[in-house]
Amino acid sequence: MALLQISEPGQSQAPHQRRLAVGIDLGTTNSLVASVISGSASVLKDEHEQWTIPSVVHYSTNHEPLVGKSAQEKAASDPFNTIRSAKRLMGKGANDVQQSWLADHYQFDLETGSIPAFKTVVGNKSAIEVSADILSKLRATAEQTLGGDLVGAVITVPAYFDDAQRQATKDAAALSGIHVLRLLNEPTAAAVAYGLDSGTDGVVAIYDLGGGTFDISLLKMQRGVFEVLATAGNTALGGDDFDNAIADWMRTRAGLEQMPDQSSHRQLLRLARSVKEQLSSQDKTSYALNLSDEINISGEISVADVNAIIEPLLKNTLAPCRQVLRDAGIAKTDVKAVVMVGGSTRVPLVRTMVSEFFDQPVLTDIDPDQVVAIGAAVQANVLAGNKTDDDLLLLDVIPLSLGLETMGGLVEKIIPRNTTIPIARAQEFTTYKDGQTAMALHVVQGERELVSDCRSLANFELRDIPARVAGACRIQVLFQVDADGLLSVSALEKESGVLASIDVKPSYGLSDGEIEQMLKASMEHASEDVQKRALAEQKVEGRRVVEAISSALEADGDTHLSVDERTDIDALIETLLEKLEQDNGDAIKQAIEKLEAGSSLFVERRMNASVKQLMAGQEIEELERTLVSSDASRET
Ligand code: ADP
Ligand code: MG
Numbered sequence: 172m173a174l175l176q177i178s179e180p181g182q183s184q185a186p187h188q189r190r191l192a193v194g195i196d197l198g199t200t201n202s203l204v205a206s207v208i209s210g211s212a213s214v215l216k217d218e219h220e221q222w223t224i225p226s227v228v229h230y231s232t233n234h235e236p237l238v239g240k241s242a243q244e245k246a247a248s249d250p251f252n253t254i255r256s257a258k259r260l261m262g263k264g265a266n267d268v269q270q271s272w273l274a275d276h277y278q279f280d281l282e283t284g285s286i287p288a289f290k291t292v293v294g295n296k297s298a299i300e301v302s303a304d305i306l307s308k309l310r311a312t313a314e315q316t317l318g319g320d321l322v323g324a325v326i327t328v329p330a331y332f333d334d335a336q337r338q339a340t341k342d343a344a345a346l347s348g349i350h351v352l353r354l355l356n357e358p359t360a361a362a363v364a365y366g367l368d369s370g371t372d373g374v375v376a377i378y379d380l381g382g383g384t385f386d387i388s389l390l391k392m393q394r395g396v397f398e399v400l401a402t403a404g405n406t407a408l409g410g411d412d413f414d415n416a417i418a419d420w421m422r423t424r425a426g427l428e429q430m431p432d433q434s435s436h437r438q439l440l441r442l443a444r445s446v447k448e449q450l451s452s453q454d455k456t457s458y459a460l461n462l463s464d465e466i467n468i469s470g471e472i473s474v475a476d477v478n479a480i481i482e483p484l485l486k487n488t489l490a491p492c493r494q495v496l497r498d499a500g501i502a503k504t505d506v507k508a509v510v511m512v513g514g515s516t517r518v519p520l521v522r523t524m525v526s527e528f529f530d531q532p533v534l535t536d537i538d539p540d541q542v543v544a545i546g547a548a549v550q551a552n553v554l555a556g557n558k559t560d561d562d563l564l565l566l567d568v569i570p571l572s573l574g575l576e577t578m579g580g581l582v583e584k585i586i587p588r589n590t591t592i593p594i595a596r597a598q599e600f601t602t603y604k605d606g607q608t609a610m611a612l613h614v615v616q617g618e619r620e621l622v623s624d625c626r627s628l629a630n631f632e633l634r635d636i637p638a639r640v641a642g643a644c645r646i647q648v649l650f651q652v653d654a655d656g657l658l659s660v661s662a663l664e665k666e667s668g669v670l671a672s673i674d675v676k677p678s679y680g681l682s683d684g685e686i687e688q689m690l691k692a693s694m695e696h697a698s699e700d701v702q703k704r705a706l707a708e709q710k711v712e713g714r715r716v717v718e719a720i721s722s723a724l725e726a727d728g729d730t731h732l733s734v735d736e737r738t739d740i741d742a743l744i745e746t747l748l749e750k751l752e753q754d755n756g757d758a759i760k761q762a763i764e765k766l767e768a769g770s771s772l773f774v775e776r777r778m779n780a781s782v783k784q785l786m787a788g789q790e791i792e793e794l795e796r797t798l799v800s801s802d803a804s805r806e807t
Contacts, residue, residue, distance in 0.1 A: 190322045192352065192555035193313045194360070194547025197302060197326055197340065199258040200382025200410065201514065202226045203541060204309040204324075205548035206317060207557070212364070212548040214541050215316045217308075223540055224312075227255040228304045230291040238308035246441070250433045251278055252291045256383055256411070257301035260287065261343075262335030272415075276433065299339050303346035310349055323350035325551040327543050329379075330356040330386050330402040331570060334628075334675055337656050352554040354656070358388035359399060360546030361512045364537055373507035374400065376495070378525050378533070379543075380488065381513035382410040387491045389499045389506070401498035401589055402570065403491035410447070410515040413481045417443035417472075420480050421458065425468040435462050442468075450477050451517045478520045485524055492528055498589060509533045514540050569594075573650055573658060576613035576622045578603060578714075579707035585650045588618065595651040600662075602646075603715065605722045606638040610646060614660050614675055619692065620700040621707070631673040633662040641719060702756075709759045713751045716763050717744055720770050723777060731776040743769045 194212070196203045201223045205214045214222040221240060229242035230252045237245065246253045254277065260268060265281040268274055278290040288295035306326075313321060326349075328340055337354055344351045355363075358377035365375070379386040386404035418439045422430065430436040442460050449456045450472070459469035496503065509529045515521060516539045526533045537545065569592055574584040577600075585596050602610065610633045617625030636644055645665045652658050661672035721744065728737055747762040 189557055190555040191313075191317045191319050192322055192548075192551035192557070193309075193317075193324045194544050194549070194551045195306065195309055195324050195326045195349075196357070196360070196544035196547060197258065197305065197309075197328070197343075198226055198381055198543075199256055199384055200226055201540065202305055202309060203544035204313050205541070205544040206313060207548050207552040208317075212545045212552070214544055215313055217312045218315075224305070224308065225255070226258065226305055227253060228257070228296075228301050229253045230293045230296065232292050236304045238305055247434050247438050250276070250437055252293075254289050254291070254296065254301050257289075257298040257305075259383055259406070260298035261302065262333070262337070262339035263287065263298070299343045300346065302340070302343035306343055306347035306349055310347055321349065322555050323352040323551065325352050325355050325360075325547040325554065327355050327357045327360045327547050329384050329404070329406065330358055330388055330399070331384075331404050331406055332656070333570075334657050352551055355547055355550055356388070356399065356402070357543045358386055358402065358512065359390065360543045360550065361510055361537075362388075362390045362392065363546035363549050364542045365508075365510055365534070365546075374499075374501055374505050376492070376506050376509045376529060377512055378488075378492070378509060378516065379404075379512035380409060380515040380521060382515070383407075384409050385488050385491070387488070387495050389495045389501060398591060400501070401495040403494045403498070405487065405491060408484065408487055409513075410444075412484050413447055413477075413515065413518070414440050414443045416480045416484065417447055417477065420476070421446075421460075421468050421470070421472070424470060425466075427466065427468070431462070431466065435460075435466075438462075439468065446472055447477060447518070450474050451519060474519070477518075481518070481520065485521060489524070489528055492525075503529055506531070510542070511535050511539050512542050569652060569656065571616045571626075572618055573628075573652070574615055574625075575600075575648060576615060577711075579711040580622045581704060581707050581711070582615055582617070582620060582622055582625055585648070586652065592652045592656060595649060597647050597649045600646045600648055601642045602636065602639065602644045603641055604718060605640050607641065607644075608636045608638050609634045610636060610662070612648065612660065612662055612671075612673075614658075614673070619696065620704040624692065624696070624700075628658070629660070629673050629675045631660075631662075631671055633664065633669065633671040635667070635669045636664050637667050641715070641722075706754060706756045706759075709756045709763075710751055713747055713759050713763050716766060717747055717751075720744065720766065720773075723773070727777065727780075728773070731773055731780070736773070740766070740770050740773065 191206070193204050193206045203214050203222060203224065205212055216222050217224060217239065219240060224239040225243045227239065227242040227246070229237040229245040229249065242253060246255070256273060259271060259273060265287050268279055268281060268287045280288045280290055280295045286297045286299065288297045289301065310321060324344070326340060326344060328337055332340070340354060341351055358379055361377050361379065362375060373392065375390050375392055377386070377388045377390060384404065384406050385408045386402065388402040389400040391398045391400050421443060422439065430439060439460055442458055446456055446458050455471060455473040457469070457471050461467050506529055509525060509531060511522065511525070511533050516535070522533055522535070569586060569588060569590055572584045572588040573586045574582045577583045583598070585598055586594060612631050612633065613622065613627065614629045615622055615625040616628050619625050633646065636646070647663045647665060649661045649663070650658065658675040659672060660675065661670060663670045720740070724737070724740065732740070743766040747766050750759045750762040
């Protein structure tokens with residue numbers, strides 16, 4: 172007789188067969204994989220008993236790609252085939268590569284139109300492929316430790332990753348055979364880890380300084396619900412920069428203008444890094460790199476030296492801290508806790524500076540290296556269905572407003588910045604010209620009023636719109652940002668049901684320096700932008716009136732107007748057209764008013780004629796077609 176399997180509604184049919192899911196912190200420098208085992212989340216160790224796996228891949232014709240520590244060991248002897256920091260190029264284009272320090276260290280294939288790739292002995296490798304190799308290693312580690320196939324993973328990404336970077340991360344996961352349950356912002360993952368452990372209510376700041384990136388986020392926590400209030404940061408600032416600065420200091424001290432070659436430069440960087448890490452727990456240390464009889468870099472270095480070297484870099488993290496407070500409209504005193512995340516927050520000066528800034532001690536209870544992976548594992552466990560109480564709702568925000576180009580080169584914001592995602596917002600637009608059957612949609616990102624000052628994301632067209640008088644069609648444009656921060660835009664003409672849509676995957680991303688720049692520019696140009704917008708709107712309105720009256724004149728001007736009346740209206744149109752060529756908003760407004768007043772009799776006569784026709788049995792639709800629409804407030 173078979174035993175009855177008893178399970179609660181909504182729970183897995185086979186509660187003893189836990190669905191294996193992991194959280195992955197795919198870092199620029201180090202990657203980790205964690206899972207919930209027997210109710211608590213912990214980081215999984217690889218075959219070398221290491222839980223931190225360097226995000227380094229070594230390619231060779233002799234063996235499969237090496238990942239982690241064994242790859243890192245090849246960095247000095249085979250630099251070009253030992254790829255690190257690939258995350259910095261996820262979702263990036265050739266331009267970004269040329270601007271990155273990576274361009275000085277690796278050989279790239281930057282063929283236009285394709286994804287930039289590292290040149291290696293086994294062929295070109297894109298950042299996506301390199302990341303996929305790292306993910307494969309993490310997957311193997313997890314499947315070995317957990318003893319089964321994974322149903323999926325939550326993979327974390329920096330809060331500032333844009334659509335292209337998020338998509339690249341998903342592509343890498345797909346290549347490695349990992350099903351992505353969800354992409355999760357790194358700071359949000361850290362909050363999840365802390366939320367479960369300490370249950371803090373109130374606003375919390377997450378300060379994440381890793382090897383390559385800096386993120387600051389303000390999260391509001393309430394009974395296990397985490398809402399991201401604001402995020403800012405710098406994708407080009409981290410421990411790597413400390414290493415570079417310390418290496419420069421050691422080289423200069425040794426009286427060297429530059430290192431003789433790539434390989435010795437890398438050795439020096441490794442030395443700098445080890446010195447830096449030692450000085451997080453001791454006052455001074457000595458270093459030595461003996462390259463040849465002439466080139467000998469050695470000496471003593473103290474915490475005070477390191478502090479002096481890195482302080483200017485660290486100060487650069489404080490401006491984004493101020494910005495999130497401003498964005499969220501929150502005072503420092505409202506911040507209940509400051510969570511430290513990332514290996515670089517082990518540096519004592521980092522802790523001191525941050526705690527001075529926020530005027531309170533900082534939290535380091537959970538290992539700053541593990542906290543992101545642990546939070547991701549907790550979330551993965553919920554998403555895989557191993558927990559029934561999935562009231563763990565995670566909300567992220569979009570960093571820059573998303574909108575559409577409207578007439579006159581203006582931006583209509585559909586989703587404002589810092590809106591929590593996932594989100595869907597619809598807005599109605601209409602046609603601008605009589606008989607218009609196609610509409611171009613231009614999706615832009617940014618805070619400025621004019622399209623030319625924003626970033627273009629995508630263009631698409633809605634075709635086969637039924638020919639109607641201007642303003643009669645109703646076109647619903649829907650912006651949707653999914654839980655991973657990916658945007659799709661659709662346009663639907665309501666009467667005919669014609670639909671067009673696009674998934675937005677910009678060819679390359681914005682650094683958060685650029686995001687900051689865009690925000691700064693929007694504040695600096697705010698009043699100027701308002702004026703420009705008012706003028707542009709006035710011009711759009713002017714052109715719309717000219718268009719409407721001209722097409723009515725063409726249709727039946729001769730029927731309803733005497734020659735003199737017609738000449739008067741033509742003259743008013745002429746005046747308005749002249750004013751539209753100049754940049755005087757008031758003059759345009761006056762000319763519009765005069766034209767409208769001057770043609771009011773004509774409009775009235777047409778209206779009466781239409782009503783008569785209607786009485787004679789004409790269709791309602793025909794009436795609409797002959798009227799001059801006056802409520803076309805939103806045209807694209
Ligand atoms: P990422 O998120 O970019 O992968 P991590 O959070 O793993 O980075 O942090 C890696 C950085 O932390 C490296 O720059 C490393 O040198 C630095 N780091 C690790 N341990 C220490 C330490 N004890 N003292 C100072 N820096 C450290
Ligand atoms: Mg990190």
